Amino acid sequence: MLEGEIKLIEQAKDGHHESFGKLYDHYITPIYRFVMVKVNHRDDAEDLTHEVFLSAWQNLKNYKFQGFPFSSWLYQIARNKVIDHYRTKKMHSSIDDVDENIFEIVGALEKGLDTSIALETVKEAIASLSPDQQDVLVMKFVEDLNNGEIATALKKSDGAVRLLQHRAINNLKAKLISSENNESKKELTS
Amino acid sequence: MEDQLIKILKSLKSIVPDQEFISKSRNLILSAPQHTRGWFIFHGGVLQSIKMGAALTLASGLLFIVLGGISFFNVRNLSPVMLSSINSSNIEAEADSVDFHIQLGQAKYDVDSEKEIGAKIDELLNNLSL
Numbered sequence: 001m002l003e004g005e006i007k008l009i010e011q012a013k014d015g016h017h018e019s020f021g022k023l024y025d026h027y028i029t030p031i032y033r034f035v036m037v038k039v040n041h042r043d044d045a046e047d048l049t050h051e052v053f054l055s056a057w058q059n060l061k062n063y064k065f066q067g068f069p070f071s072s073w074l075y076q077i078a079r080n081k082v083i084d085h086y087r088t089k090k091m092h093s094s095i096d097d098v099d100e101n102i103f104e105i106v107g108a109l110e111k112g113l114d115t116s117i118a119l120e121t122v123k124e125a126i127a128s129l130s131p132d133q134q135d136v137l138v139m140k141f142v143e144d145l146n147n148g149e150i151a152t153a154l155k156k157s158d159g160a161v162r163l164l165q166h167r168a169i170n171n172l173k174a175k176l177i178s179s180e181n182n183e184s185k186k187e188l189t190s
Numbered sequence: 191m192e193d194q195l196i197k198i199l200k201s202l203k204s205i206v207p208d209q210e211f212i213s214k215s216r217n218l219i220l221s222a223p224q225h226t227r228g229w230f231i232f233h234g235g236v237l238q239s240i241k242m243g244a245a246l247t248l249a250s251g252l253l254f255i256v257l258g259g260i261s262f263f264n265v266r267n268l269s270p271v272m273l274s275s276i277n278s279s280n281i282e283a284e285a286d287s288v289d290f291h292i293q294l295g296q297a298k299y300d301v302d303s304e305k306e307i308g309a310k311i312d313e314l315l316n317n318l319s320l
Contacts (some may be wrong), residue, residue, distance in 0.1 A: 017220045024216055032207040042208075049207065050215040058225045141199035172195055 001069040002026045009070060013060050020057055023070060028053070030143050031074050037138050038082045038131070048085055052078045068152045071145070075153035079135065125175035132156075133168035140165055 002008070002023065011019035031052055036045040055077050056063075063073055126134060135154060139145045145153070151161045 015224055021216060021220055024219065028212055028216075029206055033202065033205045036205050037202060046207065046211050046215070050211075050218070053215065054219050054222060057219050057222065060224065137199060138202070141196055142202045169192060169195065173192065176195075 001071075005070055006065055009060070009063065009065065012057075013063070020060070024053055027071055027074055030071065031078050033142060034075065034135075034138055035078055035082060037126075037142070038134065039085060040127075044085065048078070048081045051081050055081070066152070068149050071143075072149050072152040075135075075139065076155070079153070083131075124179070125172045128175060129168055129171055132164055133171065136161060136164045137168050137172075 005023070008019040008022055012023060028049065032045060032049045035048045035052070036042070039045050039048065052074060056074060063070075126137070129137070132154065136150060139150045139153065140147075147158045147161050151158050154161065154164075156164070
């Protein structure tokens with residue numbers, strides 16, 4: 001949570017541009033990252049992120065502080081924007097549609113990790129999860145939000161968030177194990 | 191494996207937006223006007239009422255068209271149950287097609303036997319009155 005966030009929000013509600021600018025600067029990256037993982041296209045991610053903050057700025061008078069960071073509200077708006085995006089474009093997240101840039105960056109970073117899991121496989125496994133499970137994984141492990149913040153953003157209980165996280169990890173593991181087995185079979189037959 | 195997965199997920203932190211996009215988007219947002227309280231009242235109250243009113247009007251219009259259409263085309267003619275029993279021209283056609291096989295001999299017998307039965311009844315009545 002940003003220092004002095006509540007005060008900044010109150011000032012922004014009164015139309016102070018610079019206060020909202022500070023909130024924007026603090027939250028633009030996590031929101032962009034969240035949207036990017038969901039839509040996998042840089043242009044779409046930029047458009048949707050812009051719409052999220054524009055909507056937040058225009059509707060700020062509706063925001064009420066409920067003990068959770070401003071980001072929970074922004075994530076709610078971002079989720080709705082992503083849902084609308086898929087609804088209007090009538091398209092589904094597909095591995096073939098993935099913007100390579102996103103994983104090139106991650107791939108460069110992955111080289112430093114001691115891991116035998118192929119990034120391509122992880123990419124496929126993440127895309128195959130339900131939207132809620134993707135959200136929980138990103139919020140928990142990428143954005144380091146706590147369960148209360150995630151629950152507020154997803155409008156679910158803490159227990160439901162824990163369950164989603166557990167299932168998401170298990171599904172990812174199952175996908176990776178099955179793909180590893182498939183690879184082994186292919187190697188044996190060739 | 192779980193640790194490796196989490197490491198890979200954490201590596202997604204390296205995704206950052208383009209600086210040019212940030213500055214352009216920031217300027218556009220901050221130059222946009224905020225919705226006023228009046229806008230929220232209009233959008234939340236008046237506009238919703240207008241939407242609801244329009245929906246009800248459309249639904250009523252549709253109902254009127256459907257009911258009007260049914261009465262215009264005369265629903266009895268459309269009903270397969272009513273079709274043969276009510277239509278007068280069909281009844282006449284059915285009546286015309288009935289084949290009557292009453293022969294004249296049979297009709298004469300009926301008339302004669304009726305007279306005979308009448309005479310017998312008169313006779314019985316006379317005997318009873320004695």
